[in-house]
Amino acid sequence: MNLRLIILYFVFVGLGLSSNAQTYDYNLEQFFNKEVDDADRLKSLENVDWSKTDLTLDSLMMAWNQGIGLAEEFDHKFTVQKLKLFKTQFGDADFQTKLNVYQDIRITSEMNGFDSLFVLSIYRAARVMEDIGEYQRAMDTVEYLLSDHRPLLLKNAKLHSILYEELGILNEVFGDHKKVREMYREALAINQELADSSGMCSNLLNIGGSYFVSRDFANSRKYCYEGLVLAEVIGQEKYKMDAYLNLANIYGFNEQFDSCLVVALKANEIAEENDFLGGQIITSDIISACYLNLDNPEKAIGYQLNAYNLETKAFSKNRISLNVGLCYIDLEDYSNAEKYYQEALNLATSVNATIEQVNVYVHFGFLYLKTNKLEQAEDYFLKAEELLQEGEDSYLSSEILRGLGLTTSKKGKAKVSNSYLKAVMPMLMEYSNIAEVYKAMGVNYKSLNQFDSSADAYEKYIVYQDSLAKKSNKALEQTILAKYAVEKAESKASIAIRDKEISELNVQRQYRMKIFGFLLFGLSLASIFIILTKHRRYRIERERNAALEMEASQVIIDHSREILANQGSLIIDKNRIIDELKNNLELFFKDLEAGGEGVQNFLETRILTNEDWDKFKISFKVVYPKFMENSKTAFEGLTANELRILCLYKLGMTKIEVAEMLAVLPSSVKRSVNRFYQKYNLDHSDDMYSIVERIET
Structure with a gap:
């Protein structure tokens, strides 16, 4: 079984048609009504939501062809190019013809300022390049869009997310799994901002698929279950099927064929109920493989023949033909096995697939070895x-x-x-x-x-x-233990749903707490409250994802450093303002005999007040929680002023910056430092930075 084909089956999110939609667009009804005049028919066609039509592809092609004619007649250039793009995307033209049409649409759109069509035509061309195996060319095209036309993409966030997802798919081809997940997460972030549940579901499943290829089954299962839960919530049957397919791959690769069979049967049921042809083919293929590994070739052959009869693409049918042959070998029907191997060889030759031809030759070799035709x-x-x-x-x-x-x-x-x-x-x-x-x-x-x-x-x-x-x-x-495995899988799905609901409730609660904090406190206190709230939430969720805890801790430290730096800047700015006021007051009162006692006290005021110091200590202790206590332990009898100087040096400040913070002259700081060295018999070869570095934080 080609697991790679199964993994990539669901990640290609198309721009358009939904096979299980139930809505017949009123605008299409108007368009097909011959009693309506052509201008109104064209207007109706331009208002159609193509993602919600239940017309067959033949009917759509007829609508697009007629629409192109009407749009050309009324000189609606945008509509002409838009319908040409749809017709080319879903039509059966050869690859080179499609590339030529997309190139024409691109040129026309650029000339007329049709930004969305300009981007879409380049994206669709990249998809064609991918289909014909020109992966590097496709990747270069998508990266060109993301780098050179970023302003256009910022106007269309949905298309922006699709391009990131496409880049993830292409990196999958080149085996750069870290880059794959980076691109999928970029797409996920955009869809979260858009509150696009469908896009988020696709992104989660793709991330799970990437972890599967990297053999990180724990993370793969985690993201697949998240995708499954979201698909259940939004009622997306296609994504539910895709999630079950990915879970089937995980169980199958780990030889848990009973669990694999359970989820594959669920996926097959969804595919049949919703007429997902591709899903029926893949699920039948997987179910057959499960039955073979569970020593039940009689059931396996039925599902495998079903996949064979449904598949129409030569490349995929080649693989399925080989699997049919393997089923017949298990049934000891070697003549039928030989027949389907020959069919697989013919299909591989017709598409000039060298690796597939080699694979068929190997299968033939083992068939004849088994039957002693040496x-x-x-x-x-x-x-x-x-x-x-x-x-x-x-x-x-x-x-x-x-x-x-x-x-x-x-x-x-x-x-x-x-x-x-x-x-x-x-x-x-x-x-x-x-x-x-x-x-x-x-x-x-x-x-x-x-x-x-x-x-x-x-x-x-x-x-x-x-x-x-x-x-x-x-x-x-x-x-x-198959029954136990089924119950366990269902239990995990139920737990995942409950966890999702709890998580959503927690998010809502935390949001209300944040709003409350902003109303009661200033920006600084609110920021600290948010950090503490996030810290508490990450601590609760640590068992589910330990890596997030480290990231949250780093966010707290970085934000506290920022607050600490801001407080330092505020104190220095405050000192400078007071210095200017002092100078002005001295000039103003220079002719007075002695000035007032209040004026004199003001001129002697030190700027780092107890209130300033208390605020400063709160932020400092967040970054260096043990520093102050350990300083007092290391240097018995440490004064408050000496402790302040140690803290400021711990922040990497220079002597001048320390003086500004304490609103004194640099020479005063130097004298204080010298007294500190003498008091504790310290070696002057050690600077203050070395001393504070040795104090445990």
Whole structure:
């Protein structure tokens, strides 16, 4: 089963048609009414919501063709280009024709200032490039849109999110999974701002799919369940099916075929109820694979033939034909297996898919090996080896070597066989294949009279057979616990729904608390309250996502540093203003005999007041919670002024900045520092920064 095809099935979010819509647009009714004059018909067509029509594709094509004619007649250039874009997107023109049409739409749109159509035509061209395998060209095109036309995209946030999602898909092709998730999260952030639940659902499932490809099954399952819950809430059957498909992939890859079968059957039910043809094909394929692995080929063949009959695309049908053949091999119907393998080969050849041809040759080789047609088996393995380029597909390379080794062993070519088998051994992962290879090597060594080597190979064969038996027993145990697995899966889904509801209630509660804080306190206190609130919320959710806790803590520290820096700046600015007032007052009262006592007290006022210091300590302790207490412990008898100086140096301030903060001369700070050194017998080779650095924060 090609898991990569299944993962990418649901991430291509189209711009337009919904196959399960139930609304017949009144505007379309007006358009098809011949008694309405052409101008009103065209106006009706321009008001159609194409995402909510239940017309067949043939009817849509007719509407678009007639609409293009009317729009050209009335010189509605925007409508002409828009309908041409829809017609090209959903029509059956060849790839080059589509690229040419999109290029014409792009040029016309740029000339006439049709910004949305300009962007859409470039995006659709990139999708065509992707369809024909020109992934780098497609990626360059999307990146060009995101970088060179960002102002246009900011006007159309939905299209902006789709482009990020497309870039995620393309990075998936190149295996840059970190970049993939970065792009999907950009799309998710935009859709969250738009409150677009459908877009968010798609993004969550795509992130889950990316984690699956990276073999991070815990995160993959987490995001898939979140997508499933959201799809349930908004009633999106398509996304529910996609979520179940991804969960089926996770269970299948981990050989939990009972759980895989349960969710695949749910996905299949949704696909059939809503006429999702692609979903029916994929779910039938997965269900068949589950039944095969659960030793029920009779049920497997029915679902596999259903997928075969529904599929029309040659490339995909090639893979399904091979799976049909595998079902018939399990049923020991080798003639039908050979028939469907030949069909797969014809399909692979018709689309010039080299890797698929190699894959079919390998399947033929093992079929003939199983039926003891050794000459034909060796011939097909050699054909595969000749066609496959070095390093192109490591799995197929290992299968070719294994097949040649087993075939030549049966033909009595012991030395040749061992050369193949030794080469393939480091590449094998499955216990059954490793055991089979060691058994063949034991036979080969025995025929070469190398009895010690033969005994060693047989011993390893027995070890792997025992491991395989234990693995089979484990699989049997999983089958026995199938009912428990189903209940567990349903329980997890129920818990996920409840967690979502609780999370939404928490978000609403926190929002009300934030508003209350802003009304009662100033901006500074409100900011601190929000930080503490966020900190409490992240602590509660820590068990669900430990990584978010670290991020939240860093946000708190950074924000507190900012508050601390702002307070320092405010105090310095305050000092400067008071200095200016002092100078002005001294000038004003210079002719008075002594000035008033109140004036003199004002002139001697120090700016870092107790109130300032208390506010400063609150912010400082958030950033360095233990510094003040540890300073008092390290330096017994530390004065308040000395503690202030230590704190300011801890913030990295210079002597001049400390003086400004304390509203004294730099020389006063220097004298205070010298007295501090003498008081505690400190070495003058250590500067104040080194001293405060050694104090635990």
